[in-house]
Amino acid sequence: MSEEIRVGVYVCHCGSNIAGIIDVKSVAEEASKYPNVVVSREYKYMCSDPGQALIQEDIKQHNLNRIVVASCSPLLHEHTFRNATEKGGVNPFLFQMVNLREHDSWVHEDKEKATKKAIALVRAAVRRVALHSALERKEVPINPDVLIVGGGIAGIHAALTLANAGKLVYLVEKEPTIGGHMAKFDKTFPTLDCAACILTPKMTQVRAHPNIRLWSYSEVAGVDGFVGNFRVKVKRKPRYVDEEACIGCLACIEACIYKEGKFPDEFNMGLSKRKPIYFPFPQAVPQLAVIDPETCIEFKTGKCKKTCVAACDRNAIDFTQKETIEEISVGTIILATGFKAFDASRMPEYGYGTLSNVYTALEIERLVNSSGPTAGEVVLKNGQHPKSVGIIHCVGSRDEKTNKWCSRVCCMYSLKLAHLLREHTGAEIYNFYIDMRAPGKGYEEFYDRLLQEDGTHFIRGRVAEVTDWAMTEEEEGRLVIRVEDTLAGFVRRIPCDMVVLSVGLEPTPDAQDVRRMFNISCSTEGFFLERHPKLAPVNTFTDGIFLAGTCQGPKDIPDTVAQAGAAAAEALALIDRGSIELEPNTAYVVEDKCSGCHTCIALCPYNAISYDEEKKVAQINEALCKGCGTCVAACPSSAIVQRLFEDAEILEEIEGVLL
Amino acid sequence: MTYKHMIKYEAECDPKFAEWVTEIVGGEKIRQCIQCGICSATCPLSLYMDYPPRKLIHLAKEGFKNEVLRSNTIWLCASCYSCTVECSKQIKVTDIMYALKRRAIEEGVFAKGIPIPVLAKEFYKMVRSEGRTTESWLVVIMLLKTNILKIFGMTTLGLNLLRTGRFSFLKDSIKRKDELKSLLDSLEEAPS
């Protein structure tokens, strides 16, 4: 490079986050001594407007042509400072960032050593940036179609938002119907409006919307490509009922040779029975029957009278249906794959599955629901109505034996169930909680309301066991809850006829596979990891893939819907810009160095490298290159160069950190 | 009627004790206690304790040394380990109880009228000298040392044990007593 290199170095205090450990003054002083450094300053908050302005002024005053900012992680603020550099009239890629906060001041205690490290890192950046060359910003067009995975309230809301904005949405749901967990709820806290009344209209909108392709009973089988242009394979499971022909008249179900339901009904949590051909629930969307080959006689024996076929005057039933794979292209993806309710049998001390009349909260939702298995009548296994009900909070939450985290919704839905059970049965209701968490809008007020209700007790303590052995007369033949009333300071035994386990929220069992397929990350507890909890809560580390709802962490319905809206907005922002800027870190071949050995060609995961027969050299199609640099590292004659990560640049950096 | 003084001044708690509790074997996680009370609830003896385990853990954490070491709680613990198994935060409550017993013995402060520390010390002595314990002996010694009256309640048991050949006045012991002694002595100055 002929031009004279003029570097400006800016060391950020980040309040005391950096300056508290690292002696920023001496770092800046040291830096001022390095070759090419024209100005070297430290400033309280480099990311603030005055901080950025400082850079721009210096560029003009000292006509700087290289900028180094030593502050936080580039994953957080690189774009901020690149823009500042550009505004100052210098190419944004003639900039280098040093991570003094996440990689130094926050992780080290010894001030002297931390400062030494900071100096080394800054020195490395100064040397590196000198070799930077001006680069073009790289843009790729965005395919306006969107894929949404998961048809719960999150997926539904995001789908409608985008569809209403005129975008084509593919909504993929693995169950035969959309609606997710919310469809199973009776009422919703804190307003107690009926879940169906607010959800089912949205479900029908989805069915009717011209911009939504609803693929229920389907799963994503594979994803490749990158932001703007993902190619997705969707596996559509056979429901053995022709989607075009079926009008959901239920005649086939009437006609099934099973006169009564015989198999556990998934929608009613197994509290009722369905036939092999069934309708998930009356307001299911799509309104289509489905056949379960596991239980259908025709599939098991091939000798069924097929009364269902006869009953269908539209010949919709088709036992020969096969699984099909659809391929689609989309520009953005929203994951709304939801949660799994904690399996209460993992805590044998609560007797779920071994003692009768111990239920999970989801089962109670169905039990109190007027369209549920008992038409809303809450009855015990012996047909009687409970005189007292114990609701145990934090089952599978806040417990290192199962799940460490607070599931956020259990306190409130327990209050809701307390109210509903009281309403339905008039029973004494006992809530066993550790801490009552009511942080949402109107939640504390709802708690107040429950505190007012008679026959409703709140006992602070985690229940040790639910047993069926009696110490006293009144305990005979009932369930007994043993707990310390921590506010009273002694242990109590409370006989109940029914016990409700308020189970927590877990990542879905397939979360890890989904994560791999979409190339995103999970946080330690297994929920999908957002790019930044505050600055990018619905983004992932993979551009163009967004998160909505409980797949990102436990959430109530209001938060889920809000997040779904946010995810839709993020997707829209990308789509309407029409293109997205990518790191210009692609690789190119220096033809006269290339020996044509073909090593790189096999290595490229994106088939971006081809061989030019005339020139006898490799060629990289930069539209396909994603900038991993594997070919660069592999090239025996160092004929491949990766922009922003040139060998020379990295070697300078190495030397810099080591001097 | 006397009124118990029920206010605590900071001067009455001992931060060093609170510190110590976090350093004992098993006490590492004590600060994570969320006072859920499952330890008390699952404890078959909490109903007799002056402080249920949950409360004791809190008092220890806050440095109320006197209350903790004088509580009968630590001596009523029968080492059934239910609390340790159930604890939401995997705090080794039983081990903490052991450590508190040791501390109480070291400092010679006990809950009134509890014979257990005596038993523990007799047991300790017997093992040290004989290498083995003869329960029948322990029972007798303990009764003589603590509550002589109780012995009458026990006689039937004693006779029954004699009748069935389960009681013996011959102390059992190991061969290489001095080997054991020097083993234990070599750990003498080691911190417990």
Next chain:
Amino acid sequence: MSDFEPKIVAFFCNWCTYTAADLAGTSRMKYAPNIRVIRVMCSGRVDPQFVLEAFAKGADGVLIGGCHPGDCHYQRGNYKARRRILMLQRVLEEFGIEKERLRLEWISASEGDKVRKVANDMTEQIARLGPLRRGDEHG
């Protein structure tokens, strides 16, 4: 060598290990200050030349951090890295450089604590090995 402070150059992939190191920071985990991180897009970018250069220029250890097998942001870059490192370790041993001085770790974006463990563990290990003898006498 009580006062010996090992110098360790770390190449962390942008998507997994570098993010994990950020997480270690936001979680305020404390670890040895001997690691100097250089960001690359993929562990597959790490050229054997970089490693040798690092040792030549004064590193006592080199750490390479990438996504877990099967999790590579670029599909298979981390496998390439693994193959190179294994080969490289053999070469280093030829030069009498203990293979412990070159280490490859799979650290996902959520494993901030693993960054801490690995950093401390490797620092200790290198401290035990002592400074790398570069045979300067041969120029």
Next chain:
Amino acid sequence: MKKYLYYPGCSLKGTGKAYEESLIPVFKTLDAELHEIDDWNCCGATAYMSVDELKAFALAARNLAIAEKEGGSDLVAPCAACYLVLSKAQQYMREYPSERHEVSEALKGVGLTYSDTIKVRHPLDVLINDIGLKEISSKVKKSLKGLKIAPYYGCQIVRPYATFDDQYNPTTMDDLIKACGAEVVYYPLKTRCCGGSLTGTIPEVGVRLAYILLREARKRGADMLVTACPLCQFNLDGYQDQMKRRYEEMSMPILYFTQILGLAFGIPAKELGFRRSIISANSALDMRGIVHV
């Protein structure tokens, strides 16, 4: 002939004689030999831990070191307390290296070495997982049909470590009872504490715990309780006269699982320590027409 190292512990030589007396012939019948290790010492039990932790570990470690010296890998400890104390000492010396170091040094001083190679086993574990129910059933000569037995496991073989059985609902003893042809009574208190040493030290507390166990067993229609722990057996058997004085008469026989196995194997009752029961099992056994012991 399978060989196992054998650590009886103090109780099996004292108040728990019947346990040893029945254990050995039962193992012999199953072609397994118990080799008592030389000059073993008290495990330290719970009391020692209350006085000096490190020495408590050393006591346990000495026995493990002796076992290592005698060769063989599996050490059978029938007493629940010994079983736990020995396993716990091992576990902690793994978790806390500095403690392990001190103890190992002390052992070296007396010419012993602890290298953590011994597996501590409970007889229930050995019977179910090494020998197996099939083999055991094949040895049953006299079915205990009709006998209603409540299986009582107590604390320390399932807590804090549940190495060979379920922590909340252990079933190894249930399976053995079934194998003998007897009927297992549903007994929700199977792992509840019997009162430990509190029966002796604070009877008003300890005896009540034991009483609740027996009361529930009787309510569930049990003819007898079967246990795997000498202290449990001692409390439940020995303190029934106090229960009578304080609450009500129980007269519930408390046997070791090895004793009923022995019966079913057709081993003469007098070789199984039945005479050591304070509450004789006879009325129950006669009632079900099994044998008179």
